[in-house]
Amino acid sequence: MSEVKVALLAVAMLTMGLSGCIGTGEDLEEQRVDDVGEDAVDSTNGWSTPTEPRRYEILPGIEASFTSFDDTEISVGVFLPDKPACDWNASEQPEECQLPVVIDAGPYWGDGEEDKSFRPPLVEWLVPRGYAVLHMSVRGTGESGGCMEFMSQAEQADVDETITWAAKQAWSNGNVGMMGRSYDGTTPLMGAASGNENLETIVPISGVFSVPDLMFKNGTSETRGPIMHSVVYWGLFGMGAIYGAEAADFRAEHWAEQACEEVVVGQAQGGYATATGDASDEYWQVRDFTEPILENYNGSVWVVHGMQDWNVNPSQAIPFYQAMEEDPDIETKAWFGQWDHAYPDRVDEHRNVRWDWADRTLAWFDHYLKEDEQAPTPDLTVEVEDSLYVWRTEDTYPPEDAEPTTHETDLSGTVAANNAVSWTSEPLDENVRVAGLPSVEVTATPTTTEGGWVFAELYDVYPDGVSMRVGWGALNLAYHEGGNTDPATLTPGQPIETEITFEPMDAHIGEDHRLRLVLHKDGVEDIPQSPDPSPVTVDDVNLVMPQIDRDETLAEPTPPGLNDMEVR
The missing domain is CATH 2.60.120.260 (Galactose-binding domain-like)
Structure with a gap:
């Protein structure tokens, strides 16, 4: 979580398409230029943009809330298209005014009405093309009530209830997806673990599948292990230290809610597990989402993860990805590329930019949430980029023939x-x-x-x-x-x-x-x-x-540069 990295420094100081199969070794960069077309690539913002034309303007964000299972108020920002003949205040909507919903849930939203951020620009990508997008602030952050409990069972229940709330709105068609990066890439995994029947698909980017395995890899401990809950998320987000004025004022008015048992247990368990490597306590085990996903989820997942991710290590996704592949109730797709805690389509984060990412994301959601028969059927394979920045397609990952x-x-x-x-x-x-x-x-x-x-x-x-x-x-x-x-x-x-x-x-x-x-x-x-x-x-x-053997003709290895993997 790059946001976490920044916080620690402060404290211290789809895809569809892209055909190919094992052994073909096709250079997908050339295919992307052919598929998307150079004239269609919009690099104005330094990241990809859907080539499908915008059909609607984006209405101003609406600040909403609902009461969760324990009477905690959960804040959501709602973004809807300016669609003719649709009165979004009406208690009933005609079919043409019932939209698929994509949720980005996490602690970073502040007042929830921000429509642009460093996260995937879902509002800009999706709302003009007929979607509703929700920004959900997890409990104890932004303008949500309660205590910042850092991925607790209560927070997981809130995510589940947010999905249900979104599906029941008059402007919703009942099909919900989730997408986000880092913490916001972990909440989709919580949603999948809940087994909510309205959650059709998730796109976790650098998501944490198992908090104990991330913090205490093979019994070691990351520097942030003892302070991840009590300092980084509770201190900076729960107490509102890094929000803008409106959300910071809200958190200041509700500071007493931050005195909760979960924070105390998190501090104690963080110290114990750091000293011993033992993450067997219930505090950690309820933050391992792997088994609940396999037991409860019936939907699709497109995993996007950097092979050089220093923050949420790629072992979070690999080899668990294969366990999801083997589950008959889960349809799987993955991109594994040579970026760190970043995105595949940012010019300042990835050497071989995937300009097709926005198009692929839109097509993915069109298939699973709009149930658009015209949308291409997802190519449920793994696209992987090697250390020479050459993409290829595998049936699974790690490859079976390794x-x-x-x-x-x-x-x-x-x-x-x-x-x-x-x-x-x-x-x-x-x-x-x-x-x-x-x-x-x-x-x-x-x-x-x-x-x-x-x-x-x-x-x-x-x-x-x-x-x-x-x-x-x-x-x-x-x-x-x-x-x-x-x-x-x-x-x-x-x-x-x-x-x-x-x-x-x-x-x-x-x-x-x-x-x-x-x-x-x-x-x-x-x-x-x-x-x-x-x-x-x-x-x-x-x-x-x-x-592995692949029959492609590889370029000569180029000398490593400053933006490549660590050079010594």
């Missing part, structure tokens, strides 16, 4: 604070494609009962010596059997056979390049240095990479 390939290393030594060990391969004799979740098999011998955290980083070393990091992983040795809920008791001096799983990657490593693997205890991304700096001996280290 072959685990073991690269034996001679790496051994002692990993401790400020003491890393590394291995560099011989030059590769052919191009290598990595697609999925690599891992490091390692025998680790702790010297304390805690063992501490061990990090692995993989680099692509170019012939001129420049290195580009292509992957990383983290593991708390007390959780060497997996997960973050059942720590093992370590015996100093007793070896542990385990593996460190990397974040998902889709990388092309060129012929004559070298692989460099580094093991250390000094932190990576938002995970700080191991709290236990004591030495760990590592040996019998193997790098296992899921490798």
Whole structure:
């Protein structure tokens, strides 16, 4: 959540179309130019715009509210088109005045009537083309009542009730979708987990499928882990510190509502899980949406996630995406590209801009919410962009034909604070494609009962010596059997056979390049240095990479630039 990153710094200081199949390796960039047409691309705002003409003007936003299950007032901003012959104040509407609804729900909306933001410009994209768009402020934020409970069961129930409220409005056709990024990309997952029958489709962008697995990956803890609820969201949003005047005044008038048990439990559990890696408490488990989605959701999902997302790691979506694919009640589509906590169509966020994103989004909603027979049937595949910024289409992801390939290393030594060990391969004799979740098999011998955290980083070393990091992983040795809920008791001096799983990657490593693997205890991304700096001996280290063959002709690997993955 880039908003969260900013907050922490402050505290510290579809798609349809695009045909292709496994092995074709088609360059989708050329297809996009042909499909959309250069003259139709509107880059005025630095992001994509639907090529379908605007049919209606956007009426001023309406500030509305409803009472949730526990009498908490939930604030929503409603945006409707200026459609002739439609009286939006009427208690009954003719069929032509009943619109599909798309909700963007989160803590960032302030008074809810903002029609433009850094989030997907849904009002501009959808309302002129016959949709209603709702901005919902989760409880305890914006002008909603209650306490900022950070994705609690009560907040999940509010999302469910917002969907029902939207579906029952006279101007609604009863079909509801949800879309948003980061926190706003997580609320659609809450909606899916609720099983609300009116929720037909969701488009989560950098959404959090499991809060405990994000904050406490394999028993490690992100820097924000102990303060995510109590400082970042409760302090900055619940207390209104970063809103405009109107919403800030509302929050100031309702500050007493922010004294709730959920905040106290969140602070205590944040500290405990950070110290121990144990996220088994109910506070965390009710914020894991994976099983409820599989149990309750009957609809479609288009997952959009950056493979370089430093904030909501791509392991949130991969490989759980495949579990949704296998569910007969869920239709799935995904875009996985080489951007960070961003969008696929922003010129300042992504090197190979997907100018077709707005068109694909509109067509997706037209199919699932308008039930438009003229809308193209969604191509339920995965479009993935590799580290050379070349797009291709896969039937699933990770690819089913990915072959685990073991690269034996001679790496051994002692990993401790400020003491890393590394291995560099011989030059590769052919191009290598990595697609999925690599891992490091390692025998680790702790010297304390805690063992501490061990990090692995993989680099692509170019012939001129420049290195580009292509992957990383983290593991708390007390959780060497997996997960973050059942720590093992370590015996100093007793070896542990385990593996460190990397974040998902889709990388092309060129012929004559070298692989460099580094093991250390000094932190990576938002995970700080191991709290236990004591030495760990590592040996019998193997790098296992899921490798694929594709018959496309790849461009020569270009030297990494400042906007690419981390360069060293």
